[in-house]
Structures are given as structure tokens and as C-alpha cells.
Amino acid sequence: MYLTSPRIRAFNAVMETGSFSAAATKLGLSQPAITQAVREIEQAAKITLFERQGRGLVQTALCAELYRLTSESERFAAEAFRVLEQHANLETGKFRIGIGNSMPGMALIREFRRRLPGVQVQVELGSWATVLKAVMEQRVDVGVLPNVPDDGRFVRKVCLKQDVVAIVAEDSPLARSTQTHCAELLRHPLIFRTQTSSTQKVVDQGFKSAKLSPVPMMMLDTRDGVYEAAANGLGVGFMWEFGSSRQDKVRKLRVIEFEQGHPEHVFHLSGRSSPLISAFEAIQL
Structure with missing residues (x-):
């Protein structure tokens, strides 16, 4: 041959x-x-x-x-x-994970490391679109994202359900409430993410369902940027309710129009499997 x-x-x-x-x-x-x-x-x-x-x-x-x-x-x-x-290397191998939000991704990684402390973990942290592409191009073994498409390309497992919430500075008048709605938020400066963000897609849909057309005061391309802007009183930002373990300087408000219980998925390409992927999928939060 x-x-x-x-x-x-x-x-x-x-x-x-x-x-x-x-x-x-x-x-x-x-x-x-x-x-x-x-x-x-x-x-x-x-x-x-x-x-x-x-x-x-x-x-x-x-x-x-x-x-x-x-x-x-x-x-x-x-x-x-x-x-x-x-x-052959369940105790000394390498595992690549793509996560869109710090949480619940980091909580899953913490438990994975507890079970397999010898495995080297490489993390790619990025937007929803970036992590989806990383899984498709096999730069990572698994991804952790909300609302992963159910189209046959992926094997998905729901690890939790969550909604997008509004975040405001702790001294904001809005911080006295625990729940609000889009019409009330429209009275305040809004901080949006870019269109490739899964957070922003939920925000856009929520305002659309309320028949409102918001104009953001600021647009930022990272969740950390939105968090810091909101914490410093620049306006109302948005994030997944379990998207970060940070609690400092902001208050989270549930938004009536955003409440749908979006699934957060652990997912990988169809046809791909390994003992490390199975071990990661088995983790319960």
C-alpha cells in the first residue's frame, strides 16, 4: 500500500x-x-x-x-x-474546557479537579459564540453554555437552569427591590453586551416582548466590564444569575420579562466521547 x-x-x-x-x-x-x-x-x-x-x-x-x-x-x-x-491517563491526562460564564463552569471544574486531581485542565473563557466555535473546531473537549442548539451536532446535558438578571450598584434606588420589569429599567441608563453574547440575546428578547426599544448608554464586550460598570454606578447591567460567584458592590434584580428558566448545558460534539468527557458529564451541581 x-x-x-x-x-x-x-x-x-x-x-x-x-x-x-x-x-x-x-x-x-x-x-x-x-x-x-x-x-x-x-x-x-x-x-x-x-x-x-x-x-x-x-x-x-x-x-x-x-x-x-x-x-x-x-x-x-x-x-x-x-x-x-x-x-490511559485518567490520572495524568489533559482536558480542555470552554466556558461562557465563570459560573457554573468554575464550579464544575472545581468538582472535576477534586475527583481527578492529576488531570491538567485547560480553560478557554469567552463569549457564547466563541465557546460554541471552540467546541465545533475541537479546540476544547467540552463546553459549558446556556441555550446550546438542539440540532444534532452536539450531545447536551442540562447542569442547571437560570435566568438573566439586572445588576445595579448597591446604592442605586433600584437596589431596594428584588424584582423589576423592562418598563422600569428603561428609566435608567442601560449597559448592554455585544450581539454575540447569550446574555444580550435574552435581554433583547425581553425588551421586544414588552414592546420596548431601549437605546443603551454603553456597550461592552465582556461580562467583567459590565459588572464593573454597574458596580461603579454607571447604569443597569445584565448577567446570568449564576454567572459569577462575586457578590460585591452590586445587587441582582429578577426581571419579569426575562424569566424563562434557560438551561445551562455541558455539551460536546456528537460522535466524540472519552472517559474524561464522561467524568465531566457525570458531575452534579
């Missing part, structure tokens, strides 16, 4: 780097070894994969089609290796 794993790796590296020398550097091999591996495929199959044009390489149509297939097989092989490695 002329499509051996070393030859496939050499061919894919040339495709991804654009030259034999760069491919050699990427794989830690000599350039003649890379050239020979590609030539052996061409000779055995009686095809041409690359044509030289000056100092560069030009891919043939067959070359592009072969790469589409071999890159997928290499990715599946890498995934299989990672699953086996995790199974």
Missing part, C-alpha cells in the same frame, strides 16, 4: 505549508525525506501531485482532492489517539 501514514503526513504537510522545506521543518524531518515520500506516492500511483512554477509549487486538481480525503483521515487518527491517550 503506497498511501502509508508517513507518506500521508509528508504530503499533507506540503499542502499545508506550501513547500517541501517548510513541511520538513514542521515534521522535524529532512527535505529529501519529504520529497522522497511525495515522489513515492506519485510514482506508485502514476500521477502528478505538484508542479513546479519558478520557486513555488502548484497543486494539481487531483492533489486538492487527495488532500481533502487524507486530511480527514489524519484528523480522525489524531482524535482516536487522543481518546486512547485520555483513557
